[in-house]
Amino acid sequence: MAAGCCGGxxxxxxxxxxxxxxxxxxxxxxxxxxxxxxxxxxxxxAGIGGQLSGFVQSARDVPLMVAIDGCQVGCAKAILELAQVxxxxxxxxxxxxxxxxxxxxxxxxxxxxxxxxxxRVVLSSRPGAAAGPAVMTGGCGCNRG
Amino acid sequence: xxxxxxxxxxPKCQQTEKVVKEAxxxxxxxxxxxxxxxxxxxxxxxxxxxxxxxxDGNVKLVGKIPTxxxxxxxxxx
Numbered sequence: 001m002a003a004g005c006c007g008g009x010x011x012x013x014x015x016x017x018x019x020x021x022x023x024x025x026x027x028x029x030x031x032x033x034x035x036x037x038x039x040x041x042x043x044x045x046a047g048i049g050g051q052l053s054g055f056v057q058s059a060r061d062v063p064l065m066v067a068i069d070g071c072q073v074g075c076a077k078a079i080l081e082l083a084q085v086x087x088x089x090x091x092x093x094x095x096x097x098x099x100x101x102x103x104x105x106x107x108x109x110x111x112x113x114x115x116x117x118x119x120r121v122v123l124s125s126r127p128g129a130a131a132g133p134a135v136m137t138g139g140c141g142c143n144r145g
Numbered sequence: 146x147x148x149x150x151x152x153x154x155x156p157k158c159q160q161t162e163k164v165v166k167e168a169x170x171x172x173x174x175x176x177x178x179x180x181x182x183x184x185x186x187x188x189x190x191x192x193x194x195x196x197x198x199x200x201d202g203n204v205k206l207v208g209k210i211p212t213x214x215x216x217x218x219x220x221x222x
Contacts, residue, residue, distance in 0.1 A: 054190040054204040057192070058207040
């Protein structure tokens, strides 16, 4: 579940495809690190895929979301569409110039590139938002306008 | 009918409970309402935030206060 009540107001949900390739695992690692840094909160794509109502409804109701897909197959986006969840933002890592392969030894430079791309995509939708680290954690929405 | 309101007790959670009760009264529907405040129990529903409303086991809304119209739609289907 999200962090404590009233802890945040912007509620960025991060969904990673977490597939079995370098780009899939890059999506997951970037989601982990962004969450640890307070830039959003990763959420369980498998729960949405499993059609569990708490996960599906959370994805439908969250105001700000980014789906990170490793490649153009777009599994994360497909899962969201199947669950009738509006895809607010999608990032495809191969479109960012990262070549897909089966090397699961992730490179720091690639992880940092993905994190920067996620921030670019999210912040571009929020005019006036600072380019620096943003605190976007889940919560009860008490501070939401 | 069983309605659960998930949340630790913040003002939005309290407002959600008020809206649910008013909607039930206006619709003339009787339901058991349970407030779930335990973080681990809330986590078991897989919700991203609170308040959240669960009607007969199905999560209907997450992270915001429902309108009375929302609630009436859930309880009259």
